[in-house]
Structures are given as C-alpha cells and as structure tokens.
Amino acid sequence: MKKFVNEDNTRFRRGSTYTKVIADIAQKNVCPFCEDQLLNFHKNPIEKKKYWIVTDNMYPYKPNKKHILLIHQEHIEHAQEISTAAWQELQVIIQEQTKKNNIDGGTFMLRFGDGRYTGSSVRHLHAHIVQSDPEHEDYKKEVGLVARIG
Ligand SMILES: [Zn+2]
DSSP: OOOSBOGGGGGGGTTSHHHHHHHHHHHHTOOTTSHHHHHHHOOSOEEEOSSEEEEEOSSOOSSEEEEEEEEESSOOOSGGGOOHHHHHHHHHHHHHHHHHTTOSSOEEEEOOSOGGGTOOSBOSOEEEEEEEOTTSHHHHHTTSOOOOOO
8 A cells, every 4th residue: 555654764753743644645645745735734825836746844844944845735645756847946936935934044855765764654755844943942951953864
C-alpha cells in the first residue's frame, strides 16, 4: 500500500500536535498536500501560483521568525520530477517571499524522494523557507533551530 506520510520521522516531535496529526493522516492514508485534502489539514491562508502553493507552515520549526511552506501543486515526490518551469517559478517565489517578509537571512530546504533518507514526514514534494529566531530564549537554550535532513 502506498504511504503518503512517514510517521517514523515525527519521533523527534513526540507528543506534539504535529505527531498526532501525522498519525491521523497515516490512518486515513490520504495525501495531506494534494488539493482534495489540503484544506482539511491546513488552516493557514494559501496563495496559489502556477506550480506551487505558498503558505505559512501550520507546524513550524522552532524557534522561528518565519516558516513558509512551498508545496508543489501536483503530487510528485522526487526532485527529478520538477519541471524547468516549476524550478523557475520556485526561484521567483523565493525572491518574492524573502523580500515581502524582510528575510535578511534564512534557509531554503527541499527534501525529496524516499523519506527514510530525508527526515521528511510528508512525501508530497514541498520546500521550506525558514528564518530562525536567534533572540528567542529557546534558541539560546538549545542549539539554535534544528531540522532533520536525514
Ligand atoms: Zn499529494
């Protein structure tokens, strides 16, 4: 059976709402980022581009000042499936969003393919623009903002 989420990759957020949401999605066995399901699981406003959906992450990495999710509209899972036009639009979106949100520094992250190697919990291809919050007390207590890439 095809799986749309990787519950194993939510271990580091054990006990969180996010872990419960992913477990619920796994049980329903639906793709939370496909158009017919997205609004059931995602309550932040979305902006539809031609190839990508731009929205704030419902369950952002912490501590952050901004965490934007860029979801490929069509269900694909591997970077090899991204068209040249979609890559170009992604470039424009990154430039627009960093300007609009005054992101002086941040991280762009795109995991792809088999989640056993990426740490991603949702297989439907999506990217992140994350700006951490170095002034937040949790940033100083921990080791900054940590996100899995494997
Ligand atoms: Zn999907």
